[in-house]
Amino acid sequence: MAPSLLARYLARRLALLVTTLWGVVTIVFLLIKAIPGDEAQAAAGVTATPEQVEVVRQRLGLDESVLQQYVNYLGRLLHGDLGTSIFTFQPVLGDLQQLIPYTVELVGLAMVINLTCGVPLGVWAAARHRTRTDNSVRLAAIFCGALPTFWLAMIAQTLIGRKLGLVPISGVSTLGVETPRRTGFLTIDSLLAGDLTAFSDALAHLVLPAAVLAIPFMSFVIRVVRGSMITALEADHVTAARAKGARERTVLLQHGLRNAIAPVSTLVGLQVGWMMGGAVMVETVFSRPGFGSYLTQAVAQQDTFAVIGMVLVVGVIVTFVGLAVDLVQLAADPRVRLLETRRASA
Amino acid sequence: MKGPDIVSLNVEVPVPAPGEDLTPRPLLEVSGLTVSYPSATGPVEIVSGFDLTVARGERVALVGESGSGKSVTARALLRLDHRASVSGQVRLDGTDLLALDDREMRAQRGRRIGLMLQDPMTTLNPVRSIGSQVMESLRVHGVGKTEARKRAVETLDRLGIPDAERRMRAYPHEFSGGMRQRVCLAMAIVAHPDLLIADEPTTALDVRVQEQVLSLIDSLVTELGMGVVLITHDLGLVAGFADRVAVMYAGRGVECGPVGELYRSPRHPYTSGLLASVPRVDRDGALAPIAGSPAQPTSRPGGCAFHPRCARAEADCTEDRPDPRRIGTADVACHHPLVLAGEGNR
Incomplete structure (x- = not known):
């Protein structure tokens, strides 16, 4: 153009x-x-x-x-x-400016998890269409999509947070870990300050809620990627690419996924909005500041x-x-x- | 016969060692090719024991009705469909293709055998430039970018794409059907394969463009010394193009011989019926269609698959499947072939 x-x-x-x-x-x-x-x-x-x-x-x-x-x-x-x-008698913009980074961080990481797991799983299922792999991935996708977020959040807190003690289960940082605020994003600010301890602390607080938020969304990504890949892979140009001697990986990515981008990107665009809504629940369960607590309070107070x-x-x-x-x-x-x-x- | 190269490429011409048998080895030798696909009711045999030989520089037409197994044969020669189980022997220049592992087979595709498909509207990937798609045929075989670009431009130019250098950046939707089919031909031959398999390459084109594309293929055979397998159901097209014709019915070769003789004196009742059902301007009277409909792969009759539709069928045709035998210049799989006076039925 x-x-x-x-x-x-x-x-x-x-x-x-x-x-x-x-x-x-x-x-x-x-x-x-x-x-x-x-x-x-x-x-x-x-x-x-x-x-x-x-x-x-x-x-x-x-x-x-x-x-x-x-x-x-x-x-x-x-x-x-x-x-x-x-x-609060505070300017709304000021309140939001403090809270936006927490939610954007959460939704951002959730989207990264959503795509890095969902897209490859969808591609894999499509490449193994009508096999046991395909069926297992499909079943897993349906299962993920059916999990209620609040329940998943509590199970994750209990199993991964309490029983295994891998990551903290609430808040955004450990008491005593201070990060000079510049952008408001804890992960970015800690990196800017060169403080790797603070960074890994922020990330540890972020990863569980982000994963919980991502899982139901992954279900849709897997299904849409799989479906549009299967359609794309039936096209003659895929046969032509194989006949040229292209590797299966090239065929899948260059002639399959690349042609399946339109429906996938449309879905991801919509999911950003839905995730903002989903974050309200996750933030509440994980006691994180952000849009969730603010919105709940604001609606209740009219x-x-x-x-x-x-x-x-x-x-x-x-x-x-x-x-x-x-x-x-x-x-x-x-x-x-x-x-x-x-x-x-x- | 080998004319000037269309692009600079080191074509290795095998030099026979002293004392070696100097009768030319056929380029492609297919014997007993059997292809079956899985289905809910068990494997279904689409091609059952098909034989074909193609010499260098020879144009062989593979003719049959829809569902006779022509396209399945083409894909099986390249081992393109992993769901198909292929057995028999496919020798390309002595190499048994069915014995190669996946990586070795990939090296054969595009480089040794080029495939051209029916519909140029779907054979080109709509979201990639035509240049990248033609270059892909070389790039996947390790040719560098600059070299691949140079050769792609030369090939497109040779195939009559005006302003090829600039058109490399264009997308398929910017081309007419005929131009797209030239691009498809370029993709198939840019790596100078020894064998070109063209699966109904002109069916989707109008008559004038059909002729252009066929004459391009024809001139390439002369220039590059390629062998060509032209798959078609258009007998009129075959007459002007092929050296030899192989007729397929229900997954088997029923008759194979030089084009002139086959048209003048078909031996197999099916070939004869097929020729009689072609409309001709130099002959009066009604067309004579073959009675009945083609045998379905799932319910092929025993013995000769053609016997329920055959006027010459006798008791042995229902029980014993005829093997091809040489009659005159043709190989015919029939118990009761049409024989010329004085030839005798051996």
């Missing part, structure tokens, strides 16, 4: 992204307003007098009309202000701006992942490029 066409493609996609985010913000704002109950009362606390509730209501701007509150909120959003939590801010951040991450997926497909498949070129020049 020519650079100018690529620029137009990106511009169009970014416009779409902004529209999507505006939609997300609006829907979440309306949903929060639709929940029965008085936000001012919730913020002021159950013991507050009616006068105190009114003071809080005015200070938070909750005395204005819903439309005015919406306009005010959008205006502040444009200035990068996600509002103030009516519970903390409008905290919830919207949270959803917005997740929305931004998910839409950018979606864009990344489309770019991967653009790079992987010349037919997609052709389609987009035609659309861009139309």
Whole structure:
């Protein structure tokens, strides 16, 4: 694709992204307003007098009309202000900035585990289609997909954490292990500080929850990779590649997996969003700070701006992942490029 | 006969040692080839005892109806389908292909035997550039990138792809059907195999393009001294191209002989029926289709598989499977062949 066409493609996609985010913000704002109950009362606390509730209501701007509150909120959003939590009285953005790295770290490692185990297993099953290997992998995939996360988390804590004592079962770092915060990501900060003890400590706290989070997702990756690989491997160009004398590994990767990238990348893009949701449960069971505890609390407190801010951040991450997926497909498949070129020049 | 090389390649021409038998050894000798596939009800024999010889520079057509085992034979010669169990003997220039291990067999594919498939729309991988796919035939046999590129461009150029150097970067969807089939031919012959197996290479093309592709194959035979096995169901195509024709029915060779004689005086009732059912402009009257339908691999009749459809069948045809024997210039597997006056039935 020519650079100018690529620029137009990106511009169009970014416009779409902004529209999507505006939609997300609006829907979440309306949903929060639709929940029965008085936000001012919730913020002021159950013991507050009616006068105190009114003071809080005015200070938070909750005395204005819903439309005015919406306009005010959008205006502040444009200035990068996600509002103030009516519970912590802290700026939502500040709270989230501290918490995002924990969840992103968790979801990131879970995705790495998900792909490094799921993709090879799917490829292996497809290569051994209709054999005992294939059947075992398929059965394992179905089993993984059927495990409830909270149960899996507790079993993993008991077996791997308590019985075997391999890794810690809660928190993000051992008491006394300090890491100077720069990015907020414990693994990255410890590496930046050159502190390998802190790094392995952070990783040890991360690996079990990440694995627990990854396992149900792996089930889908295995099945989608296997299915699309089997279809891809039936193609004539695979026979042609074998007839050229290509190794089976080359055939599987260059003519099988490469052609199966589209459905797999689409699935992975969706999974990033689902994993953010799944992280809530895992973070709670493993007592990790992150989106999970914050969101649970914010919803319970009817903390409008905290919830919207949270959803917005997740929305931004998910839409950018979606864009990344489309770019991967653009790079992987010349037919997609052709389609987009035609659309861009139309 | 060997013309100028289309690209610089050291073709090793075997020099006979003094005192060696100087009668030319056939390039390909297939005898008693039997191919069966597993099924729910046990192995099903698709090809049962098939014989074929091809000399260097010879064009042999393998003719039969759909399901007669032509394509299965082609794939079995290259041992492409690991689910198939192949027995008998396949000698390429004296090497017994069925005795090679996987690695040795891979070295034969593409380099000694090239395979061209029916549908150029599916034989090329849609997500890889045509250059990389033609080069792959050389790269998998250890040819360096620069050398492979040079030879791929030369071959595409030789096969009439305009602006080959630039078109190397193009993708299959940017080519017409005829051009794609030229690319497929380039993939099959770029490594200068001794034998080209073309499995219905023109079926998916329109008539004018069919002729172009066939004449390209024809000129390559002369230039490279390749042997060619052309698999087809199009008897008209065969007449203009092949030196020799092998007719297959229900997984066995029923008649094999020089093209002229075979067309003029077919010996096997099946060959004769096949020729009578070809529409011709120089002959009046209705076509004479062969009665009945081809035998299914799962329920092939005993004795001669053709006997239920054969007007000349007698009692022995139902019991005793005829072996090929020489009649005139042809090898015919029939108890009651069509015999010319004065020839006698030996």
